Amino acid sequence: MTRKLTPDASCSIGGVKMADQGAADPGNNNNNKAEASEGTIIKVTVKTPKDKEEIAIAEDASVTQFKEEISRRFKAKQDQLVLIFAGKILKDGDSLSQHGIKDGLTVHLVIKTAHKAGEGASPTASSSTSTQAGTSSTSSPGTEPSPTAGSTGSAPPPTQTPNILTGFGDLSSLSGLGMGSANFMELQQQMQRQLMSNPEMLSQIMENPLVQNMMSNPDLMRQMIMANPQMQQLMERNPEISHMLNNPELMRQTMELARNPAMMQEMMRNQDRALSNLESIPGGYNALRRMYTDIQEPMFSAAREQFGSNPFSALGGNSESGVQPSRTENREPLPNPWGPPNSSNPPESGGSTTGSTSTTGGTNPSVSNPLGINPGSLGNGMFNSPGMQSLLQQISDNPQLMQNMLSAPYMRSMMQSLSQNPELASQVLMNNPLFAGNPQLQDQFRAQLPVFLQQMQNPEALSVMTNPRAMQALMQIQQGLQTLQTEAPGLMPSLMPGGIPGMPTGGIPGMPTGGIPGMPTGGIPGMPTGGIPGIPTGAGMPTENPASSPSSAGTNTAQQQLMQQMLQMFAGGGGGGAGGGATVHAYTGITSFTPA
Amino acid sequence: MDKNTTRYNVQLYIYDLSRGMARSLSPIMLGKQLDGIWHTAIVAYGDEFFFGGEGISSCSPGGTMLGPPDTVVELGETEVSEEIFMDYLSSLGESTYRGDRYRLFEHNCNTFTNEVAQFLTGHSIPSYITDLPSEVLSTPFGQILRPILDSIHIAPPGGNVINGGRNL
Numbered sequence: 001m002t003r004k005l006t007p008d009a010s011c012s013i014g015g016v017k018m019a020d021q022g023a024a025d026p027g028n029n030n031n032n033k034a035e036a037s038e039g040t041i042i043k044v045t046v047k048t049p050k051d052k053e054e055i056a057i058a059e060d061a062s063v064t065q066f067k068e069e070i071s072r073r074f075k076a077k078q079d080q081l082v083l084i085f086a087g088k089i090l091k092d093g094d095s096l097s098q099h100g101i102k103d104g105l106t107v108h109l110v111i112k113t114a115h116k117a118g119e120g121a122s123p124t125a126s127s128s129t130s131t132q133a134g135t136s137s138t139s140s141p142g143t144e145p146s147p148t149a150g151s152t153g154s155a156p157p158p159t160q161t162p163n164i165l166t167g168f169g170d171l172s173s174l175s176g177l178g179m180g181s182a183n184f185m186e187l188q189q190q191m192q193r194q195l196m197s198n199p200e201m202l203s204q205i206m207e208n209p210l211v212q213n214m215m216s217n218p219d220l221m222r223q224m225i226m227a228n229p230q231m232q233q234l235m236e237r238n239p240e241i242s243h244m245l246n247n248p249e250l251m252r253q254t255m256e257l258a259r260n261p262a263m264m265q266e267m268m269r270n271q272d273r274a275l276s277n278l279e280s281i282p283g284g285y286n287a288l289r290r291m292y293t294d295i296q297e298p299m300f301s302a303a304r305e306q307f308g309s310n311p312f313s314a315l316g317g318n319s320e321s322g323v324q325p326s327r328t329e330n331r332e333p334l335p336n337p338w339g340p341p342n343s344s345n346p347p348e349s350g351g352s353t354t355g356s357t358s359t360t361g362g363t364n365p366s367v368s369n370p371l372g373i374n375p376g377s378l379g380n381g382m383f384n385s386p387g388m389q390s391l392l393q394q395i396s397d398n399p400q401l402m403q404n405m406l407s408a409p410y411m412r413s414m415m416q417s418l419s420q421n422p423e424l425a426s427q428v429l430m431n432n433p434l435f436a437g438n439p440q441l442q443d444q445f446r447a448q449l450p451v452f453l454q455q456m457q458n459p460e461a462l463s464v465m466t467n468p469r470a471m472q473a474l475m476q477i478q479q480g481l482q483t484l485q486t487e488a489p490g491l492m493p494s495l496m497p498g499g500i501p502g503m504p505t506g507g508i509p510g511m512p513t514g515g516i517p518g519m520p521t522g523g524i525p526g527m528p529t530g531g532i533p534g535i536p537t538g539a540g541m542p543t544e545n546p547a548s549s550p551s552s553a554g555t556n557t558a559q560q561q562l563m564q565q566m567l568q569m570f571a572g573g574g575g576g577g578a579g580g581g582a583t584v585h586a587y588t589g590i591t592s593f594t595p596a
Numbered sequence: 597m598d599k600n601t602t603r604y605n606v607q608l609y610i611y612d613l614s615r616g617m618a619r620s621l622s623p624i625m626l627g628k629q630l631d632g633i634w635h636t637a638i639v640a641y642g643d644e645f646f647f648g649g650e651g652i653s654s655c656s657p658g659g660t661m662l663g664p665p666d667t668v669v670e671l672g673e674t675e676v677s678e679e680i681f682m683d684y685l686s687s688l689g690e691s692t693y694r695g696d697r698y699r700l701f702e703h704n705c706n707t708f709t710n711e712v713a714q715f716l717t718g719h720s721i722p723s724y725i726t727d728l729p730s731e732v733l734s735t736p737f738g739q740i741l742r743p744i745l746d747s748i749h750i751a752p753p754g755g756n757v758i759n760g761g762r763n764l
Binding site: 048049050082084085086087088089106108110111112 | 672684
């Protein structure tokens with residue numbers, strides 16, 4: 001018997017309740033103990049995990065009645081039904097209105113079945129949850145990342161994530177463990193992993209002659225792996241690994257595996273099975289855990305570092321920004337990228353400041369000038385926009401950010417493809433708000449694009465970008481220029497001929513955006529001023545020569561105008577980035593960018 | 597009404613997959629401000645549940661490689677018992693939330709979390725999370741990246757797949 005404890009909203013009459021047997025509720029065709037009232041029929045959506053149906057029921061019906069209707073519709077027994085609404089379980093004794101179930105609302109339904117795959121019975125459920133914590137790390141080899149990206153069909157048979165490191169013999173199945181930190185690298189690792197698990201894509205990659213070449217050379221592979229300092233450390237600590245690497249048979253087998261995804265998956269499955277058997281042995285779990293922490297983790301961080309833009313670089317995880325140490329080791333003492341005459345600016349550790357780039361036009365990147373910056377070709381325009389300023393600052397503050405981003409192999413391959421496809425690159429760039437308002441800049445930039453993209457490819461360039469001190473130096477330069485501009489505006493135009501060598505802008509191809517290579521700057525030619533001797537610290541890039549800007553002799557009026565604009569941008573940039581100062585914003589298009 | 601039903605607290609754990617990079621770089625890359633790339637999970641009954649490329653997974657709260665959550669939102673309480681919930685998850689995991697149904701933009705961890713939140717508490721998750729894919733796709737850069745992103749499956753390791761095929 002349903003009892004209404006709360007007044008039924010729909011029953012606006014003073015509660016005349018007649019124990020009517022359903023006559024008043026045309027829609028309610030169950031036997032009922034419905035309290036009569038207007039008995040409006042409401043349509044309630046009943047949603048199961050797999051299905052959903054709309055059920056018409058009387059507004060004032062009881063839960064029991066509702067369940068009867070549902071059991072008919074879903075072909076289930078009433079006592080298997082569990083109805084949930086707003087987090088509450090609807091009990092038979094309740095009424096729908098009690099819970100506030102109205103027309104158009106959704107009620108959740110769970111159908112308890114004893115023989116559901118693994119569930120239905122509480123013991124299984126609770127035991128699985130309780131063992132989760134304990135086995136989470138070791139059972140991940142047992143987890144099924146189903147390959148996807150639309151490759152396999154529905155309900156794929158359990159497959160392993162083919163992790164490229166599978167080559168490493170017994171440790172391959174450990175690849176399922178500890179896949180690294182969640183950041184963009186994780187994302188792209190996932191992506192790569194998906195790539196790998198999609199046999200079609202994988203075979204496409206395999207068909208790439210470059211890859212094949214590499215894979216068919218076990219020595220090369222071994223060298224690559226061993227060249228990584230982290231790997232070396234790892235090998236010292238775990239001699240088994242070096243044995244493994246030195247075993248040509250194993251390497252060959254590995255490469256065969258890599259070539260043949262199906263075989264790889266098969267092997268991984270075997271490995272996983274073996275491993276999980278191991279787990280059941282007393283003490284086995286600990287062994288596995290040890291194996292993981294001692295071997296796999298460092299190895300994967302090492303391997304990931306190693307493989308740079310190799311498509312197989314999706315090697316397990318780097319748990320943190322272990323990127324940093326290896327980068328630091330690999331990097332040469334940071335040269336002063338806008339090297340030239342101003343060698344009084346050693347921005348970084350071990351900074352050997354370096355040879356100035358005396359060549360003009362497209363300078364080749366060299367150790368001393370990793371960015372290949374042609375001093376003459378550097379412009380600073382965009383670079384000094386408020387946006388850039390703030391970005392720079394953020395980057396300086398958070399070196400990890402840059403490193404993370406730039407070290408992402410995905411980033412590199414993207415830049416590569418962008419450099420091969422200047423159309424795409426310019427498209428991407430032009431859409432960028434920073435460029436939006438300034439067609440001149442766009443043109444300039446487009447001209448610079450190839451050079452700029454080249455620069456981005458250079459790992460040295462990248463590593464410079466990740467150095468916080470470099471960033472800071474750049475900012476100093478900018479600020480210096482801004483100061484100069486405000487202090488001695490007359491100075492600038494007269495220095496026009498020749499660009500400012502090594503203006504920060506040029507110095508940071510594609511800066512911060514990382515993802516959008518070609519962020520402002522790649523050396524906008526004819527930029528304000530060349531020889532400004534005595535530019536305050538960090539700046540000081542006296543001109544190389546007047547003709548250094550690739551695009552012109554630097555003295556025509558158009559250029560001058562452009563430079564004026566640029567100068568104004570400095571001032572504007574100073575306002576935005578440093579907070580305060582001139583507020584000239586030459587490019588309205590930039591206003592959308594605010595320091596994040 | 598019986599008030600003696602046990603109630604379980606339900607929380608939403610929000611993680612920023614980009615570790616702050618989105619907040620800084622999104623204006624440049626996308627042209628609009630995105631405060632994070634959000635991954636969410638439901639925490640209830642002492643466990644964390646989330647949907648990833650592997651299907652529905654669970655672990656101890658904060659136990660994935662993502663570490664502790666950036667934000668925790670209290671979704672409220674539920675009367676649903678753990679047993680019923682696991683039933684529910686199993687059904688979901690066999691149907692709409694199988695591993696291969698993962699789609700980074702349209703059917704991702706946040707879709708799952710939203711659905712589970714509604715199931716458990718009747719509340720949805722904050723809209724800034726569920727709006728993220730459309731925000732990204734509405735930018736030119738997002739459109740360009742779309743084919744690549746579509747193949748990404750986010751599956752923070754450290755979890756145990758529920759209703760998973762093989763428990764050896």
